[in-house]
Amino acid sequence: MTVTFDLARTSLRAVNAALHVPDLAGEFVITNPFGAHNVAVGVNAPVKIGIEGHVGYYAAGMNQQAEITINGNAGTGVAENMMSGSVHVRGSASQSAGATGRGGLLVIDGDAAARCGISMKGIDIVVGGGVGHMSAFMAQAGRLVVRGDAGDALGDSIYEARIYLRGTPKSLGADCVEKEMRPEHLAELGGLLKAAGFEGDDPASYTRLGSARALYHFHVDNAY
């Protein structure tokens, strides 16, 4: 049975508390979010949650296990620090989508704004459109797939995360370079596209980007 929470009638705190009870199971729908912040944050249960409308900041943040779908746009920091499970934004996302995420899959059907995947630590992010400037900044682990173009300074100071880009970056950030697409990368990308519902894309039409690892060690400019 699906349980529906109407945010026009029930407080956000009560809805989030109801989603935090031990041994939570089943399916949930949240209606009338009207851009509220912190909708369905901190869920840690293998449940399905649908949010019907646009959400504000940090929606589905810190998610573990849950499969959360947002039928609308998301504000700053959607699925920030996700640990596992999945978050699917059917519209576009504001800045810092998937920031610091450690696991799980974030899919954004539309565009993601600046700093998508900033400091990602293991999360997989698939963006249907483009991403804004400074995306994957200091990205440590995980994969960022972008079906459109990227803004300035893509992958600046990136560590070991992998970026797959179909379009063109406005510019690459410091230490981010194009890398060879080997068979294991084509297979990995194919799997991510399939998981995100974009299996029609040819993985060979993407470019792999990652760290040149030139910033890993400090080089003194003015050595005597």
Added chain:
Amino acid sequence: MCGIVGLHLRNPELYPKLGELLTRMLREMEDRGRDSAGVSVYGDPAWSPAGSAGISLLGISDDPASVHAAIAAALPGAAAAVRKLDETYVVTSDGDLDALVTAARAAYPDAVVAGFGHDVTVLKGVGAPRALAEAWGLAGAQGWQGVGHTRMATESAVTPSGAHPYAVGPDQCLVHNGSFANHATIRRELQRAGMTFDSLNDTEVGARFVAHELEAGHGVHEALTELTRTFDGFYTLLVSNADSFAVVRDAIACKPAVIAETDDWVAMASEFRALAHLPGVENARIWEPEPEVIYHWSRQEVPA
């Protein structure tokens, strides 16, 4: 933090609802700043009657009758009216705008000129946005464009002169979320060019810079392009005048902004929740403005 809202109406059927819509938008942004607030309303038939000139003044302790006497005395041949909306005095005259501004400044040299023009009424004050909106009777206002700001002060004192909007040129208005890093340098340059300032606020420098550019004959697009080249800092700005509505963000674009557009209106706010109750928002085109891109709309002719 601060919150910005703005609504530029295209459909005249919505004009009577401007105040109601703007009030709700402002209230939604109260969480982003509640030490002071302000609004600019364009085209309210009572506050800015058609064909009149108006000025908004802050920091006057006289009663409205004395204000009327003090300013009207210096306006021979023109009929003046004074309205007190919370702490803001709105003085209108059927005469010349420059004469009204000169008379008001002469009568109350210590008052802050919150705004002036033929179309705009600027109201601002210290306190929670909701309480101020109530005190102004904002929900009953009408018109074709409205702008609002909820302030969390960072760059200057919490005073009426530190509240936004900054409306320093005729029918102009600027609201800001963020902070300018080099405002003191630019203020000194503008002061050398003969400009005077009402406050130590960084946003006032931005507003006077834009006014200076417009006065020099540049368009809004050029003025804001020059602003992005001159100002350093983090900012989202909403800049309006008697004809236009424009949004610009700095290159880093960390201060939030969302724009929504329908055939009936263009709206901008710091967060979507301020737009969530606008009529027809479910079918609006909604997007986040790109860094250093100037988004600019001009007023459409009102159908006869």
